[in-house]
Amino acid sequence: MIASVDFSEWMDYNAAQTAREVRPLLLDALTAAGPGAGRQAVDLGCGLGRESDALLRAGWRVHAVDFAPNTEENLHATTREQDRERLTVEVRSFADLAGLPDADLVYAGFSIPYIPRDVFDRLIGVVRTAVRPGGLFAANLLGVNDGYRAEHGEEFTFLDEDEVRSLLFPGWDLVRLDIEDYDGRAYSGPHHWHLFHLVARRP
Template structure:
């Protein structure tokens, strides 16, 4: 494991500032394409950070419930979506926030920052939030990630991942296992980009 300091509020604020101007992440674009016309359905952006994926959902016609612990989230999202957008922004932690029932739940690089002691509860609430036929798109970190061993975060082996998706229809699972960069420097990324669906 690379020595890594657990991210705190100041780190996330700087991280989210630095995201300005990037494109929506591929997994978000992928789930929006799979989910088809929004017809005013509700999406959740869990750990919405800069709000770029929230704005992509709004652009695609979704109502959005966006949540993150970063106190600057409401202003970040408002700057991107404008006053008419049907977005509810809630500042809160994954461990506490009440998720609405939704047709799409997206969590981009967010759930690994839940401690293992809380992860099962957070994951059950994510699954319970999905309406029948609802889409789930999440990035999870694997046990070969260079941050693995960081006790405040959750890393999964393949068997645990298989357990998490039991009962869901697996649409795609892209596994990234390569050296790269993070906001805090070079690292080895082991990421599961998961796209699944709750059966109707």
């Protein structure tokens, strides 16, 4: 599967992230999670590492996962030396991810919709197992109205509201679910976004 991936698009995207603010979803998750000090977070699809860096600065241990070949280099450039003893990096495709460290927060910023539904469902199973009781999962997810659906169909995962509300994490508490459905811009140009910004807590 990895052999067919054009990493250059993701690498270009990630290289363009140096100047942006830390994503609001991560800030919301940090507020809901409370103090980081020594607790474990996972950053799924960490990209350049802006949110991994924010987690480290907030005292978290961070396990950063991404399949882009320059992921270690990105994280080295983005994080502070004194924080790196709390950072582990796994360069791996979500399709090949067998497990994750037990975590108090799993964060997936605009990263896990870009896989087929069977891989997505298996990954969600891995996340459910990894998040400790009382811990959080936070993710930006794509909805069924999203413009990528016409182009990428079965390659990506598009969800409806019921799935996001109750099926992905049955019995978990919704801390936040913001829904957006609007014409805007993506990195690649004009785009119709249908987004779910989810924070859920395992009971």
